[in-house]
Amino acid sequence: MDNPLVNAFFIGRALAEAIAKQTETALSDALSELGKFDAEQRERLRQFTEEVLEKARQEREASVQAQPASTSSYAPASAVDADLQTIIDDLRAEIAELRAELQRYRSRIQ
Template sequence: MSNPLIQAFFVGRAVAETLNQQVESALTNFMSELGKFDAEQRENLRQFTEQVLERARREEELSMQGRTSGYSSDYGSAPNQEQDLQAMIDDLRAEVAELRAELQRYRVNRSV
């Protein structure tokens, strides 16, 4: 290898191959870590979803237990329950009307 031009060619070729191997290795490691991260995040999301659904199911059961105990106590009070329901609807309508009036006052005061 007395010719410096030939020596430079082989050195350049070796540098390119080594660089290519390192880039390939880094890319492979990156893709592997990305795959692990994706799998972990999917598992975390699945666990979170399960926790939310379980909590919602428990809350629903607790809510239904409270309602069934209140409703099953006396079947003769159905007219009374209808009056209570109507009273609740009337209260909600009044509250909505009050909120609408308050919103209207806010809009008028804001535009002045």
């Protein structure tokens, strides 16, 4: 029963099973690390978004406090419209920057 072909068969089968197990372990570890990386990036993006929103809130509050309390002063409609248009343009520029950053983030993930 010491047939070398039978021994080679069993050795080959054991080797194939060991390689399959190692490959499975390596693949699951790699996918786990990828999942961790994705979760960390999403958390960083969430924190960044919160920081931006908090800063915007603080600036808005500072702006409101800096405005005169009296509503009796009259500002021409054209000045108010120009200020509003400037704010809208600034917000659109920030949105474009955030979209570009989000696009870069998504392209790195894929």
